[in-house]
Amino acid sequence: MYYPNIDKINSKDEVIKENLAIQLYGKRIYEGQTVGEYLLEFLLVFLGCNDGKGGFNLKHGLNDQVKYITNPNIGLKRFIFFENSKNENRHDIDRMASDELNRLLMENIDSEKFSVNQVLYQIKDLFYGFNLITKQRSWFAQSMMPLCKDLVFCEAQNNTSRKRMDYYPEESSKINSSVDKDFAFTKHSFLGRGGEVYYMHLLQGLQEMTDASESLKIAVELDNRIRGLLSSFPHFEVLSKYIQNKWNDYLTEHMHKKVSSESKNWVQEYHVQKMDCHWIKSNYVKAAPYSIKELRNILSSTINPLEKLELINIGIILQMFRLMINEAYFVATGCNENKPVWLVQVPAIDKVNPKVKMMAVKYYSKIENYMTNALSIQLDNQKAMSSDESSDDRNADIKKLKDAYKNSHKLMRKIGKDIGLITPITGQNMRFTITDDIMRYLVLSLIEPSTSITLDSFLAKLYEHYGIVIREEEYTRHYRSLDSNEVYAPSLIKNLEEFTIQLRNNGYLKELSDATAIVMNPYDKED
Known part of the structure; x- marks a missing residue:
């Protein structure tokens, strides 16, 4: 299981x-x-x-159990985010550490046109320009685009003890050994698994x-x-390693060592987190x-590396939704040989077809119903396995379901709206739609580089991989696979027309004749 x-x-x-x-x-x-x-x-x-x-x-x-290790690179993270973050949780110990690293770096800057301070902040701005997640978070909870290995930061959360920490504890000349350690690295609040x-x-x-x-x-x-x-970004790799290594060298010389102090690799041991x-x-x-x-x-595919990272991110989310939706469908229906329909309303050039819209709303609602029903079944299974006498508490059951909804269909709503898969952003009649970015991912992930397939084959792949339905043929095929009566949806003809327009406008569709069109991945294959 x-x-x-x-x-x-x-x-x-x-x-x-x-x-x-x-x-x-x-x-x-x-x-x-x-x-x-x-x-x-x-x-x-x-x-x-x-x-x-x-x-x-x-x-x-x-x-x-699958285990992994990670280096939080707190020195580098502090260098990038500390001065650009909100004042809350910018504690004195980190302010002094930030100032010390700035000083170390400025000692090694040589410039004729700019002051060393200007160069330092140009470097900071260069990094910060590629931030991925800042929002209103404290500096240690912010994230970078993964431009190189050293910029893939693990989660770090504040410990209240940092507010009271001294950079030089007890009038010592040695740095507090908790300067980069006293964070919660394993709580999974933002990096939620x-x-x-x-x-x-x-x-x-x-x-x-x-x-x-x-x-x-x-x-x-x-x-x-x-x-x-x-x-793909060697300049960031060199800069990142240089900054973190400068900080590591400083810690080696000035920190009060409490961990494996006899080891030659004590700095690495000090930083590494086991997850x-x-x-x-x-x-x-x-x-x-x-x-x-x-x-x-x-x-x-020979896509620009930044675009490739963005597409992979979209793909991970779509694939996560696929896993969740299919599992909910299986638990709710007992059917493990089929999948639910993702009926996608393609954005219209002019007027939205109301019949297609209502179909998309109906089938999105079905998916959420599978997810809520599956959670109810899971609750029954939990109660059947539990020896807890309070398991028949109705109020407790309702609370469990509400808590689960946040991590099920309500989470899908939020993330789906963020990537443009679910519309509207607010209000009723939620449904699946397709943005240019999502279409780009689907074309480039389902078709090998420098190859093409017929439009019919592409639409069949969308259904095979995800259950995505654009036109009537896959819609009818779905119900036929369930041994259902023949079901038709002629209104989806307009949906298919809009889809071909979107493909053509994005450069993925080539019409060979009135009856034949091909969808192509225009990128070469990387060596």
């Missing part, structure tokens, strides 16, 4: 105490997570697995492949391409071939 086997890493008694959504979908995404953090968390796990060597360990035991789930989903898919040599080949390819993507993933549903393996193929196609 779960991957890895929870009997080996958690007792079932502990699992049934979890939020109902976590029981249903695995130890997974959290309501506080934002769009960019799915990608960051995936990269954290990818880079930190195998004792920090990174990649996909195909020999990982099916009964073993969505990226961990995606990593385990890919690993599960690679391990379950029947051809071991093909599995290894794909794992190595993914490894090389992800590392190559994170090496762990938990579990996902074993049923997710059915979608893994699609997820792996989509990621391979995006990574192998």
Whole structure:
């Protein structure tokens, strides 16, 4: 039921105490997570697995917890974000650490045209211009675009003790050994495990492949391409390493060492954080071939690296939704051989077709109903397994369901609206739609670089991979697969017309004749 086997890493008694959504979908995404953090968390796990060597360990035991290590690089993070963040939680110990690092760097700046102070702040502005998530967060909870390995920061949360900390404790000449350590690195409030789930989903898919040599080949390819993507910005890589190493050297000389002080690598030991993933549903393996193929196609296309990172982020979210929706459908209906329809209303050039809109609203509502019904079934299962006499408390049941909704369909609403998959932003009649960015992801992930397929084949792939329905043919095919009566939707003809216009306007559609059109991935394949 779960991957890895929870009997080996958690007792079932502990699992049934979890939020109902976590029981249903695995130890997974959290309501506080934002769009960019799915990608960051995936990269954290990818880079930190195998004792920090990174990649996909195909020999990982099916009964073993997936573990990874990460270096928070607090010195570099403080350098980028501290002075641009709100005053709250800018404590004296960090202000002094920030000033000290600034001084160290300015000592090594040589410029004829600008003052050393100007150069320093140009470097800060260069980094800050590529921030990914700042919002109103404190400096230690902000994030960068993953332009290189050192900028993939793990989550760090404030400890109240920092407010009272001295940079030089007890009149010592040595720096407080907690200057970069006294943060909560494992709470998963912002990095809420969505990226961990995606990593385990890919690993599960690679391990379950029947051809071991093909599995290894794909794992190595993914490894090389992800590392190559994170090496696309060498100037940031050099600057990041230089800044963090300057801080590390300073700590080596001036810190009051309380950890492995005899070790030559004590600074690395001081910084490294040990993390762990938990579990996902074993049923997710059915979608893994699609997820792996989509990621391979995006990574192998010669897209601008920044755009590629953005597309991968969209892809992770779409694939997470696919896992959640399919699992909810299976639990709610008992049907594991089919999937629910994602009926997508394509934005209209002029007037929205009201029939298509109402169909899209209806089928989005069905998906949310599957998710809420599945949680109710999960609650019944929890009560059946629990020996708690208070399990028949109706008010407690309602609270459990409400808490689970936040991490289920309500989370999907929020993230879906953020990426443009769900419309409108506010108000009623929610439905799936398709933006240019989502269309770009779907084309480039479902079609291999420098190749093309017919429009009919592309529409069939959309349904096969996601359950996405644009036109009547897939709609009818879906009901036929359920042994239902023939169902027709002639109003979807207009939806298909709008879809072809959107494809054409984005440069992905080429019409060969009145009857034939092809959809193409115009990018070459990277070596």
